[in-house]
Amino acid sequence: MNTLESIPLHQERALIRVDFNVPLDDKGNVTDATRIAAALPTIQYIISKGGSCVLMSHLGRPKGFDQKFSLKQILPSLQEQLGQSIQFCPDVVGEKAEAQAAALKPGEVLLIENLRFHEEETKGDKAFAAGLAKLGTVYVNDAFGTAHRAHASTTIVAQFFPKKKCFGHLLAGEIEAIDKVMSSGEKPVLAILGGAKVSSKITIIENILPKVDHLIIGGGMAFTFIKAQGGKIGKSICEDDKMPLALSILEQAKEHGVQIHLPVDVRAGQSFANDTQQQVFPINEIPDDWEGMDAGPDSEVKFDAVVKQCKTILWNGPLGVFEFSNFANGTRALGDSVVAQTKRGAFSLVGGGDSVAAVKQFKLENAVSYVSTGGGAMLESLEGKTLPGIAAILA
Numbered sequence: 570m571n572t573l574e575s576i577p578l579h580q581e582r583a584l585i586r587v588d589f590n591v592p593l594d595d596k597g598n599v600t601d602a603t604r605i606a607a608a609l610p611t612i613q614y615i616i617s618k619g620g621s622c623v624l625m626s627h628l629g630r631p632k633g634f635d636q637k638f639s640l641k642q643i644l645p646s647l648q649e650q651l652g653q654s655i656q657f658c659p660d661v662v663g664e665k666a667e668a669q670a671a672a673l674k675p676g677e678v679l680l681i682e683n684l685r686f687h688e689e690e691t692k693g694d695k696a697f698a699a700g701l702a703k704l705g706t707v708y709v710n711d712a713f714g715t716a717h718r719a720h721a722s723t724t725i726v727a728q729f730f731p732k733k734k735c736f737g738h739l740l741a742g743e744i745e746a747i748d749k750v751m752s753s754g755e756k757p758v759l760a761i762l763g764g765a766k767v768s769s770k771i772t773i774i775e776n777i778l779p780k781v782d783h784l785i786i787g788g789g790m791a792f793t794f795i796k797a798q799g800g801k802i803g804k805s806i807c808e809d810d811k812m813p814l815a816l817s818i819l820e821q822a823k824e825h826g827v828q829i830h831l832p833v834d835v836r837a838g839q840s841f842a843n844d845t846q847q848q849v850f851p852i853n854e855i856p857d858d859w860e861g862m863d864a865g866p867d868s869e870v871k872f873d874a875v876v877k878q879c880k881t882i883l884w885n886g887p888l889g890v891f892e893f894s895n896f897a898n899g900t901r902a903l904g905d906s907v908v909a910q911t912k913r914g915a916f917s918l919v920g921g922g923d924s925v926a927a928v929k930q931f932k933l934e935n936a937v938s939y940v941s942t943g944g945g946a947m948l949e950s951l952e953g954k955t956l957p958g959i960a961a962i963l964a
């Protein structure tokens with residue numbers, strides 16, 4: 570892999586695509602600095618090797634210049650975390666930015682303004698990318714969250730550094746974690762897929778079936794599988810048009826020798842609300858006016874036993890409506906099982922959207938092996954797609 574260790578950094582000026590797309594309050598203060606902290610190892614490594622850094626990122630989805638989306642607002646947080654002062658340039662290309670970048674001494678850091686103030690960024694404009702390329706002597710991509718986009722700073726700019734481009738530590742870690750669950754991980758391999766809809770996970774299921782030994786299907790998407798097999802699911806969420814596909818997935822799993830595990834019971838409610846009356850039913854005997862909203866206690870035990878057998882675990886999607894505290898039990902219990910198995914030596918990757926929110930809500934993010942920083946990028950990786958930002962470094 571093209572890692573930071575594979576290119577010389579001494580006296581070099583690293584143009585680093587980071588992901589500083591952080592949430593801000595209405596005064597412009599960073600309210601969650603996780604992404605800034607995640608970029609530090611790469612910046613610190615380059616500095617320790619005698620290089621300087623030019624940091625570029627997007628923030629939000631501005632249309633043209635908009636003070637609300639200025640990256641200048643994150644400077645205090647970035648400076649505090651890095652423990653040194655950082656220069657800022659309001660331009661991203663052109664003479665001023667080039668001069669400021671060229672004047673950097675080893676150990677110094679420059680942050681340039683929000684790339685998305687320029688529509689050329691998302692269009693993947695080559696001339697704009699050439700302008701960005703003038704700011705550095707080596708290119709480092711450390712933004713997994715945008716690696717599935719062929720934008721100027723994430724993909725196109727790499728072609729101007731044919732021999733001097735690499736992944737940062739964060740992106741390299743993401744690639745390694747995905748590789749572990751998709752090909753190099755210790756068996757048995759388990760994938761846990763939850764969330765609302767089968768339709769949004771079909772490509773993932775089809776891509777991972779040949780790679781896993783066990784597949785837990787939970788959350789709202791389980792009901793399409795249960796109904797397709799003749800179960801009564803009450804008014805639980807279901808995609809009737811996907812029932813034939815659900816049956817075909819069960820069939821494909823058999824052919825691949827994959828064991829599929831569905832919930833055996835549910836915590837149901839009478840309306841879609843946290844404080845609705847709650848009752849547990851067998852998964853295929855839910856009365857007409859009840860809605861399955863969380864995995865039930867027997868399912869928790871069943872899933873725990875599956876998790877305990879596995880050495881490599883991928884978790885994408887919650888097992889219930891975990892945003893409602895009264896229906897968070899199933900997801901929390903699964904989180905606890907995954908954490909316990911990680912302690913016993915398994916590798917666990919949590920990635921793609923709401924399962925990341927769930928592990929953070931339950932404060933388990935430091936107790937699993939890896940929590941992905943990229944929602945859409947992780948989903949596309951699990952679908953088996955080659956991400957343009959990754960391909961551009963390997964080209």
Ligand code: AMP
Pocket residue numbers: 763764765766769788789790806861862863885886887888889890891892922923924
């Ligand atoms: P996804 O983005 O596809 O991973 O779906 C995540 C969403 O699925 C979360 O907001 C959950 O509240 C929702 N979800 C999980 N289980 C259920 C369920 N049984 N009924 C309705 N929504 C669910």
